[in-house]
Amino acid sequence: MNLPPDKQREMLRQMLTIRCFEERASADYHAGKIYGVVHCYIGEEAVGVCSALEQGDQIISTHRGHGHCIAKGADLKRMMAELYGRQTGYCKGKGGSMHIADFGIGMLGANGIVAGGISIVTGAGLAAQMDGKGRVAVSFFGDGASNAGPFHECLNIAATWKLPMLYICENNMYAAQTSAAETHAMPDVAGRAAGYGIPGVVVDGNDIFAIHQAAARAIARARAGEGPTLIECKTFRWRAHTERIGQPDFRTEEEIETWKRRDPIARLRGQLEAQGALTDADWQAMNKEVSATIGDAVAFAEASPFPAPEQALEDMYAA
Amino acid sequence: MNLPPDKQREMLRQMLTIRCFEERASADYHAGKIYGVVHCYIGEEAVGVCSALEQGDQIISTHRGHGHCIAKGADLKRMMAELYGRQTGYCKGKGGSMHIADFGIGMLGANGIVAGGISIVTGAGLAAQMDGKGRVAVSFFGDGASNAGPFHECLNIAATWKLPMLYICENNMYAAQTSAAETHAMPDVAGRAAGYGIPGVVVDGNDIFAIHQAAARAIARARAGEGPTLIECKTFRWRAHTERIGQPDFRTEEEIETWKRRDPIARLRGQLEAQGALTDADWQAMNKEVSATIGDAVAFAEASPFPAPEQALEDMYAA
Amino acid sequence: MRELTYAQAGVEAVAEEMRNDQRIFYMSTDPAVSLMKEFGNKRVRATPIAEGALTGIAIGAAGSGYRPIMDWRQVTFSFVAMDQIVNQAAKIHYMFGGQRTFPVLYRANVGGGTRLAAQHCQCPYSMFMNLSGLKMFLPSTPGDLKGLLKTAIRDNNPVISFESNRLLTTKGPVPDGDYAIPLGVADIKRTGSDVTVVAVAWLVHEALAAAEELAKDGISVEVVDPRTLVPLDHAAIRASVQKTGRLVVADEAGPTAGFSAEVAAVVTEDPATFARLKAPVKRVCALNVPIPYSPVLEDHVFPDRKRIIAGVREVLQGRLSDKAV
């Protein structure tokens, strides 16, 4: 992979930002400052798709959406303020963790319904095709979502209409407490692509370069009008399905430990060090900076007012 | 194909029965004796699946359901009475053409919602598996239905749970006025089976033996606990999507004529004649008998009373 | 004025708007041939049978600057798309704090009389009314349909156009030129003083026929056609009942938690209207069953002018003396 060291370091910083953001979100959730539910992406931060996108390209996410937001360039302050339920949040406190969106940067939202976003972003892909400006759209979803109807309906439509789409299945081997092995007849979701006559690619989901590369190829194909690609990233979440206390988790300690040893952040850091492109001091500095940014985001959120109760009645209809 | 001549003649008679039943249904629809809508199966009668089933096996059908009913052994009288909206019909006049069922013979109903029956019959397959008596269940559906979510959800579930299922896609190349070429990225629906790790078979849908044979293999597999099979029968309907007047039909005369030359009935008749297993007199006699049966069905329907208006309030809940 | 059928008025509204605004495109499993011919297969798409996905695709395209129209055809087919309707279309503007507008028009045919039985005949609009975030209407005439469709296509929110199966081939006057009817404004289809009949779609015509009949007995019926279901014109309904003191709601749907229940509540929860209400409200609705096929059964299930007349007489019972008051 021949990305310039600057870009690589930027990728590392981004993964680190995701991790730190979520560590803080988890802590603040347990401290009662964030409400409802938080789904952590920790362990899956190697989201190398967005680094291959350009401005104007659009993505959609899932209930586990912080990583995609950050990778697409969302403002940490407004994200954290949303988690804190404040007026200054992305959704003015109406959405929370499962519903952060930033249409301005082409992030069409986290989504609380499994497979609920796939169709919406396919519509963004159709719009991109009709615009004719070479833009693409990206649907992120989990292994669990790949068993739901919209996956099939949209892959067929996108393949038939040759929509400029990337379907990115982040296969972390579990849907809540249920293993993919119990719910999928085949280990590879990517194998379903052939039925629609489109490429189906399996990549190491903890190798940000592998993902970036596969995404770059799919994006080129999409921009060239050749249609969608299905990319399956094999990965694993370190934490429980949600941050809620007392939820069952049937995964073994051993399985979790194995995957912790494949930490995508440690891996990229190691690669950069091996290339001589990152010193220990660089790493310390990066950690410090990232942690300061998260601190700023929290400070912003804490300083922001809650919405006024009556604001519940705002934003019902567009003018 | 080594089926005994008796069985072959029985298959021929069945196809002929389907055709005559529908010719009559069409005529009576246009005469105003049958209401709503009628979808004819004419040209697609080579439904060789049911001949490979045993009593106790279950099937489900679609809006185009007469053929499947007859093949599974439904009573023509009660079918015709249902079309006529009479009390003696299978559904006491509550269903009509799109909703004929005979649970007693394992026919779980025609269904007015495209892809609506696939899940229900998959539940029958699950029941068959739990019963452990080696029974199977069969889902009939069209090329159009294969693009809908339930197709995908059920194939995955059936494959994962190894349900004793046959999924039979009758690909007549059109969904109402829209060609399969416009709505499918790939010509073969069967190609989607691989994504679920199950066999996907394409057969000549106008060759009843080919279908019978493919079905027999799939049934054996299902009874052995090895899971579902997807079989795609390439076929064609001769008539418009429905019998309603004035509906658009973009198919060319030429296309229709080509398929008429592949008439599944003429084909089987020719094969039987070539084997010396059917004389012209046999054929004439068979036609006469079938036509008498249809006549009896119509007479029965016409002699049957309409339901009383208040019967609209019956059958709401089971006791 | 020109006479068009209800179906023609619908096509005309769509075609006129599509000519004026290139951002509009149309999706359906079987679009009208005339639209396909005029606008070609990119702007009028014959889609795979995947209404769930297409309902969401419309939302996404709308959020990206287009103005899609998704024609579900029979409303019973829309249930495969219900997640996208309930959890996405209705919530997306609010949930994200109003970041984007989502101008989508959904079209759905409702009602019976077609002998197509339970899986094609249904009037489930109150299920959609219960949602927060969607607008919707159900016109009774070609002219109303065209005018409301035009407004809906120009609206920046998801709107559902419920269109009556029974009225598709009925003709009515349609004004020339460009006109639009605002959402949320009821139309008094006949003025009267003894009883208010609030009716929608086909039942408006049955109510008018009933009114004609009742007039022979000196009973004066006011027929209020809300036209829009959300937002519902509370003021017009209440004003009429304040005048007449009596309410019959006529609806092709079943009563339970239906449009008719909502109208009953809107009237009886308003102190000024309640104060003038002289008789119990009366719902004249379909019987509470799925729609059966056989004409004898189907016709028995649906309300009609006869049942409206009986309903009106019922709310007038023993109270004709009130008229003098």
Place this chain on the structure above:
Amino acid sequence: MRELTYAQAGVEAVAEEMRNDQRIFYMSTDPAVSLMKEFGNKRVRATPIAEGALTGIAIGAAGSGYRPIMDWRQVTFSFVAMDQIVNQAAKIHYMFGGQRTFPVLYRANVGGGTRLAAQHCQCPYSMFMNLSGLKMFLPSTPGDLKGLLKTAIRDNNPVISFESNRLLTTKGPVPDGDYAIPLGVADIKRTGSDVTVVAVAWLVHEALAAAEELAKDGISVEVVDPRTLVPLDHAAIRASVQKTGRLVVADEAGPTAGFSAEVAAVVTEDPATFARLKAPVKRVCALNVPIPYSPVLEDHVFPDRKRIIAGVREVLQGRLSDKAV
């Protein structure tokens, strides 16, 4: 009597019935661990996330002699299964002329208070009430939930159990031994003479708290908990309003075409009840918006004891003198 949480009562009902009847099996994307442990993965199935298919699979298995329970979990997830609910489960018995029975129990969690925002918090039960062919209930106590679930599991029709998110961890007495509560029978949770409050689920508890508060001012509130939504106990509701002359309906759902509208109609369309009605009916419901996340906003949207008190005072306004009558 033993005290169990609402959630425990639900699990207990299911487990007891599953022990007694081998035809019962359970499907959910995340079934309760205790059920999985006791009954194993064939009778308690952790399914793919495909609620649409599974809802239909339940119907098919029911028609083949089993008695499936499909747990949709949050009711918002059931919308992906809406075709199977509306077009299949609700219609299949009637449409086919009663050929087979389809004993399926569907479970769904409803309501807010969980800070999960619009795609997880909703009270759309009136959307299901509008259908013909399904029975459904929404209990307010662990004891009611257990008794109704047992009846539902033994019923030979599709039944939906709506279960309140807010009540999952609240405790209440649950009788020992086997008992079942019939569908369609309301429970008067408190008797009173001035105003009837018809409430469901969490609002029953808020109504009881409101009644306690109002009692201090000498206002006597009767709290009627219908428990079953379909069939709704019209007689009990009407009898109570005939006694009190006033009706407040308290519901965590929005008002439009909601459960509350249905109750208002049931009361105001009945001549005997209408004759005794002394004041406008009052709906105390959620505000008409999708449910927002931030606690400040969410708490503002939902009705509570304070709003019930205000509602009761409103229907009593200027009429306290009636009490003497």
